Amino acid sequence: xxxxxxxxxxxxxADAAIAPQGDFIPGGRGVAAGRGWDWIVAGWDLxxxxxxxxxxxxxxxxxxxxxLAVIPxxxxxxxxxxxxxFAGGMMLGCRTLEQGGELELGHLFAGxxxxxxxxxxxxxxxxxxxxxxxxxxxxxxxxxxxxxMGGGADSGVAMGMxxxxxxxxxxxxxxxxxxxxxxxxxxxxxxxxxxAMKESFAACLKNIVPFLLYGVVLFVAAIIASIPFGLGWxxxxxxxxxxxxxxxxxxxxTS
Numbered sequence: 001x002x003x004x005x006x007x008x009x010x011x012x013x014a015d016a017a018i019a020p021q022g023d024f025i026p027g028g029r030g031v032a033a034g035r036g037w038d039w040i041v042a043g044w045d046l047x048x049x050x051x052x053x054x055x056x057x058x059x060x061x062x063x064x065x066x067x068l069a070v071i072p073x074x075x076x077x078x079x080x081x082x083x084x085x086f087a088g089g090m091m092l093g094c095r096t097l098e099q100g101g102e103l104e105l106g107h108l109f110a111g112x113x114x115x116x117x118x119x120x121x122x123x124x125x126x127x128x129x130x131x132x133x134x135x136x137x138x139x140x141x142x143x144x145x146x147x148x149m150g151g152g153a154d155s156g157v158a159m160g161m162x163x164x165x166x167x168x169x170x171x172x173x174x175x176x177x178x179x180x181x182x183x184x185x186x187x188x189x190x191x192x193x194x195x196a197m198k199e200s201f202a203a204c205l206k207n208i209v210p211f212l213l214y215g216v217v218l219f220v221a222a223i224i225a226s227i228p229f230g231l232g233w234x235x236x237x238x239x240x241x242x243x244x245x246x247x248x249x250x251x252x253x254t255s
Contacts, residue, residue: 022249022253023254027199029206029251031207033212033213034213036213036215037214037217039243039246040221042243042246043238043242043244043245043246046094046098046238046239047239049103050102051235053102053104053105057090057107060108061108061237068082077127080126081126081127084120084186085111085112086108086109086111088111089107089109090107090241090245091183091184091244091248092187093241094242115186118193118196119187119193121194125178126175126179130175133168136171140164140167177200179197180200181203184244185199185248221239
């Protein structure tokens with residue numbers, strides 16, 4: 001703290017560039033399958049510390065996403081590019097809670113102050129990957145429609161559509177793996193966008209089994225959360241954010 005009584009006070013969010021405590025493991029490590037469940041439990045524990053603030057943060061984030069979504073083309077582009085920026089802010093909030101501090105609404109926007117360029121670059125790379133996937137799907141779908149117009153069998157068209165969906169899913173998973181830990185690695189470990197995404201992908205690959213368990217549990221939880229008009233996401237959203245931070249801590253730190 002500054003000894004100057006006239007110095008401009010600093011918000012807690014602005015002090016978020018300190019790396020998490022513990023011994024960092026470059027490249028991450030493989031963990032036991034059951035850790036996938038533990039990440040979700042850890043996310044719930046972080047939510048319980050300040051549930052009201054978490055809900056408010058998620059509501060504001062949802063409003064921002066809705067506003068961007070209604071803007072033709074540019075809104076969707078901005079949403080993907082800024083996704084890691086907002087995610088980074090949430091990771092900073094999780095880190096603050098873990099260290100005994102208080103979550104603030106300002107944490108949602110903290111990524112605009114800390115490593116904004118690298119976080120946005122990761123979002124741009126994610127967008128580029130998504131565009132590539134969509135181009136591949138459109139090419140396969142277009143070929144199927146061309147076959148139909150040329151008098152081809154409906155079964156062939158159906159198979160083409162199914163193939164397009166399967167390929168989209170197969171390509172989306174590696175893209176998600178690349179972005180999963182990227183905000184944390186950029187903010188806490190001084191990684192650039194490309195390096196962070198490569199390291200994130202490698203760490204996820206080492207932990208396919210715990211991530212499978214994690215994904216199955218969250219899939220069921222997402223269905224349940226979506227039933228009451230999606231209100232369950234006011235809780236599940238913060239839990240997911242906390243679980244992402246917990247998985248980062250578990251895989252990249254020994255303590």
